[in-house]
Amino acid sequence: VDNKDSLSIISRFQEYLRINTAHPNPTYNEAAEFISSQAKTLSLDSQILEFVKGKPLVLLKWAGKNPALQSILLNSHIDVVPAEHHKWVHPPFEAHLDPSSGHIYARGSQDMKCVGLQYLEAVRKLQASGFRPLRTVYLSFVPDEEIGGHDGAERFANSDIFKNMNVGIVLDEGLASPTENYRVFYGERCPWWLVIKATGAPGHGAKLYDNTAMENLMRSIESVRRFRASQFDLVKAGLKAEGEVTSVNMVFLKAGTSSPTGFVMNLQPSEAQAGFDIRVPPTADPVSLERRIAEEWAPAARNMTFEFKQRASVYDKFGKPIVSAFDASNPWWALLEEAVKKANGKLGKPEIFPASTDARFFRERGLPAIGFSPMANTPILLHDHNEFLNKNEYLRGIDIYESIIKAYASYDEPARDEASRAEM
Ligand SMILES: CSCC[C@H](NC=O)C(=O)O
Ligand SMILES: [Zn+2]
Ligand SMILES: [Zn+2]
Numbered sequence: 001v002d003n004k005d006s007l008s009i010i011s012r013f014q015e016y017l018r019i020n021t022a023h024p025n026p027t028y029n030e031a032a033e034f035i036s037s038q039a040k041t042l043s044l045d046s047q048i049l050e051f052v053k054g055k056p057l058v059l060l061k062w063a064g065k066n067p068a069l070q071s072i073l074l075n076s077h078i079d080v081v082p083a084e085h086h087k088w089v090h091p092p093f094e095a096h097l098d099p100s101s102g103h104i105y106a107r108g109s110q111d112m113k114c115v116g117l118q119y120l121e122a123v124r125k126l127q128a129s130g131f132r133p134l135r136t137v138y139l140s141f142v143p144d145e146e147i148g149g150h151d152g153a154e155r156f157a158n159s160d161i162f163k164n165m166n167v168g169i170v171l172d173e174g175l176a177s178p179t180e181n182y183r184v185f186y187g188e189r190c191p192w193w194l195v196i197k198a199t200g201a202p203g204h205g206a207k208l209y210d211n212t213a214m215e216n217l218m219r220s221i222e223s224v225r226r227f228r229a230s231q232f233d234l235v236k237a238g239l240k241a242e243g244e245v246t247s248v249n250m251v252f253l254k255a256g257t258s259s260p261t262g263f264v265m266n267l268q269p270s271e272a273q274a275g276f277d278i279r280v281p282p283t284a285d286p287v288s289l290e291r292r293i294a295e296e297w298a299p300a301a302r303n304m305t306f307e308f309k310q311r312a313s314v315y316d317k318f319g320k321p322i323v324s325a326f327d328a329s330n331p332w333w334a335l336l337e338e339a340v341k342k343a344n345g346k347l348g349k350p351e352i353f354p355a356s357t358d359a360r361f362f363r364e365r366g367l368p369a370i371g372f373s374p375m376a377n378t379p380i381l382l383h384d385h386n387e388f389l390n391k392n393e394y395l396r397g398i399d400i401y402e403s404i405i406k407a408y409a410s411y412d413e414p415a416r417d418e419a420s421r422a423e424m
Pocket of ligand 2: 077111112
């Protein structure tokens with residue numbers, strides 16, 4: 001790449017980053033227009049699907065020479081999480097490029113506007129080199145991943161349009177890696193968002209009595225904390241990776257009787273609740289966790305109830321953990337490894353993604369999906385202040401994708417259907 005090319009590649013990335021697609025009011029239309037205009041410069045077929053009004057999904061198609069072969073889907077989400085503007089060194093939607101370090105600061109620089117545009121830039125380079133794909137390559141830019149993906153990737157994966165695309169492999173997001181090895185993911189933990197509620201007799205703030213809502217809730221919180229520590233200890237001791245234990249973090253506490261001048265101090269409230277973000281590995285036993293919740297964390301005997309705000313299934317409809325194979329049964333895995341190597345990149349060991357991504361909707365349909373965001377030598381800053389990606393790392397990622405897309409789109413063995421299922 002000569003300097004002029006890389007300058008325009010970087011400024012296109014900045015342009016995308018400057019479109020504020022943060023929740024709760026993402027400017028999806030502006031982003032969809034930007035992506036469509038990019039697709040036009042590449043002569044890709046482009047359509048905007050609106051499974052839910054106001055939530056556009058941009059679907060691009062680079063037609064392959066053999067449409068009978070299963071296609072390749074390169075997925076990325078358009079939306080980003082909100083940012084606390086005043087806590088950033090550079091405003092989160094300015095995409096400031098620091099001239100001395102080469103870091104580009106922006107919300108979405110790692111998660112995951114980088115990946116979406118790297119796919120496009122890789123296609124641009126492949127086209128310039130005269131490459132023509134054997135398999136059809138699709139690029140999807142989807143809304144709402146950060147709020148659960150139900151109006152985005154989930155509807156898309158369950159649509160007839162998707163069915164007719166005859167997808168054989170999906171690439172989706174991974175995580176930055178502080179080392180020189182890229183991280184790569186074959187599965188992810190399932191989000192369970194739990195609210196537990198305690199009730200108890202109200203009374204004078206000076207009175208000691210049993211069964212207050214606060215006491216009942218506190219006992220649960222203590223029990224949750226013991227479990228949390230037991231899981232965290234396994235990670236700290238190096239016995240399990242982050243994605244292999246069940247995480248539970250308290251994310252809100254709600255209790256007390258408020259008045260216009262603040263909380264009432266001498267009244268013990270009759271209700272109290274707490275919310276927990278729980279992530280369940282595909283290898284965990286969801287039944288025993290649910291029993292723990294019902295018996296220890298929210299026992300009816302202690303006047304407690306619970307409710308899930310989100311409860312993704314650990315198993316698919318065949319009762320198997322929702323993971324993609326990374327052995328010889330999944331030819332896409334070896335192809336990815338080789339392609340990354342060919343582009344002088346190194347891959348770490350296959351991992352379970354600790355949070356959730358849209359990949360689960362494709363895996364649920366029995367498709368292999370690989371989580372991969374080519375960012376090596378980069379601190380993990382997704383959802384953090386001062387999220388950044390170095391411009392050279394971004395450019396290097398384009399070369400990596402160029403190699404992967406070339407290998408995938410040239411692969412002429414029809415992938416066997418059962419190859420997409422993992423035996424775990
Ligand atoms: C319940 S779906 C939420 C998806 C979100 N994804 C990335 O951060 C997450 O919290 O993992
Ligand atoms: Zn993401
Ligand atoms: Zn995210």
